[in-house]
Amino acid sequence: MDWKLQKIELENFKFFKKPFEFPLNGKNILLYGENGSGKSSIIWGLYTLMESHKKPVAEIQKYFNPDNDQHLRNRYSTRTEHSSIKTTFIPEGRAVLPKDYEISDTNISTKTAGDDFIRLTTAAFDMFNYRMLSDWIYQKNSRSIDLFKGFEKDIFKYLYFSGAYTRIDGTVPTQDGKTAEEWWEYINSVRLPLTRRSQVNRGTPEYTQFMTLLRDFKNEMDAVLMQVERSANDMLHNDLGLQNISVEIDMTDVPFNLLKPNCKRYKDGKVHDPTISVKANVVDSNVPGWSTDVNHLATFFNESKLTCIGIALRLAISDYKLISTGDVSPVLCIDDLLLSLDMSARIPIIKLLLKKANDRQMIVFTHDRAFFDTMSMLISEAKKQGDWRFYEMYERESRQPGNAPEPLFIETLTYRAKAEKYFEGGDYPAAVNYLRKYCEEQLKRLLPDNLLLKPKTNGEIEIEDLNGMIGKLENRFCSLYNIPLVQLPSLSIYRKRLLNPLSHDDAHTPVYKAEIRGAMAEIDKIKVIADNIIEICKGLGVHRDEFVMTVSNGPASETVQFDVTEKWTSISVGGNRYFKDVKVKVLSSTTALVDARDYDSLRDVFNIVCTSLGLNTPPATPPAMESTIKNRHSGQDLTAI
Secondary structure: OOEEEEEEEEEOEOOEOOOEEEEOOOOEEEEEEOOOOOHHHHHHHHHHHHHHHHOOHHHHHHHHOOOOOOOOOOOOOOOOOOOEEEEEEEEOOOOOOOEEEEEEOOOEOOOOOOOOHHHHHHHHOEEEEHHHHHHHHOOOOOOOEEOHHHHHHHHHHHOEOOOOOOOOOOOOOOOOOOEHHHHHHHHHHOOOOEOOOOOEOOOOHHHHHHHHHHHHHHHHHHHHHHHHHHHHHHHHHHOOOOOOEEEEEEEOOOOEOOEOOOOOOOEOOOEOOOOEEEEEEEEOOOOOOOEEEEOOHHHHOOHHHHHHHHHHHHHHHHHHHHHOOOOOOOEEEEEOOOOOOOHHHHHHHHHHHHHHOOOOEEEEEEOOHHHHHHHHHHHHHOOOHHHEEEEEEEEOOOOOOOOOOOEEEEEOOOHHHHHHHHHHOOOHHHHHHHHHHHHHHHHHHHOOHHHHEEEOOOOOEEEOOHHHHHHHHHHHHHHHHOOOHHHOOOOHHHHHHHHOOOOOOOOOOHHHHHHHHHHHHHHHHHHHHHHOOEEEEOOOOOOOOEEEEEEEEOOEEEEEEEEEOOOEEEEEEOOEEEEOOOOEEEEEEOOOOOOOOEEOOHHHHHHHHHHHOOOOOOOOOOOOHHHHEEEOOOOOEHHHO
């Protein structure tokens, strides 16, 4: 990306009557906004400006004309008040002036001759929402999915072919003519010579050229769909955890000159829509050789899998559009995309979106607080906080009767920043309250998922409270990573203060102030550890990584080959690196010293080998386990991963 969107300015447009500036500053955006707070107006303002480059001036001006029934002016505005949408784009790493664009009741600058920036940026622009996804993938059970109308409506105008179309007279457009939309519009505008019976004359050069044009359109679309299919399947398999599902996308030839209804002799001379079908193939890893083809996706898959398929397809198309554009500012807007999915189904999709944010600027809006919090957490876990800005948006409550609603727009502070803010302001109970949330947040990042859960007396499972998480950090976590307790930050001495911020009888003493500062420093250390977790492999069935352990004592040596069957990570504390003990599947050992089976602990396997070789008997000493392990395929030492 060479350009980034810096700001969007709206005045007298939809929700916004007074001038409103939405600051991006070249960053990705995550915004929580209540319904009716104006968040969708921001996206639609950007979309309206982007789309304006290819519309006639009269079509643009209608949005700002109070006499036009399609106007988008704020309903509380007077006829004479200015109405506008403005954007500013900033260059990355170049001493070049920003690019400013405006559409308004007095100015339209997106159609300036010789300036292709908005046209090409629009080609790379995309917008996803729940309604779009529904139109694409949630079709009637009795029907196979046909995406042609979706392509025609949402994709064709942004989809660039390898070249311009050729007219039936043999000429080629001197300008443009490369988008799928332009091809399709021309195809539907063609009128071929007719016979005396008002039938298409198949013996003319125009007919021959037209049939070539239809084949060329089909070939161009096939090339696009082949890449989309490959990219979508890659996301399904490697990002969304659906290794057993593969999609197939096919487009039929363009139907032309079909028999008229209820007629066996005369043809209609018309172009008809082809079909873009999406089918799936499903395999069952537990039943060798079993697979089935799925023609009706909504009948076979649940909502979670359908959503994954739809998002993979749309992101694959978005990726293709990026390839076909140049020096632009690609932006992907996402507005309440995952409304009906539970959190476990959302997380892989959010992680995929964060991955896609590496090569485009992303604007994510939601009215779901849980989604906002989860995505914020995942951004933090990915160490991408510096690439994002977090905002909240509400309608102001102090609205006078008859006045237009106004937005309350605030930047979301982290728990750490809020704790610091209240601490500096002398509100120590409030500071400790946010410090407690900050501690919970960082422990949830650090502790493995199984250590975050605890059984209830009724048999149900719930999330550990802060007290429980600190206890597991000091006991089970230390044991899991074979790390001395003294190496970890000291949270226990602050446990009472963190759990009950109002427990102190004088919340303004120098002692209490020092305790808060001390607790803040210790939690910061937890954050540093969580920031530097290294993932070695994801575990068996996700990304297959085989390892070998080789232990020697003089001439005696044993090599064990094994698979890791769960996520394997390491942490760094005090300049030392500690490796998580994990479940493994032993595949073989050189002398059959270790049985080929599943083990709950890699360290147990290591101890079996060391004991058998006499390394656990003084004066012999065993090596560090991590020093004995390599990746079987790459040969890379574990400590170098």
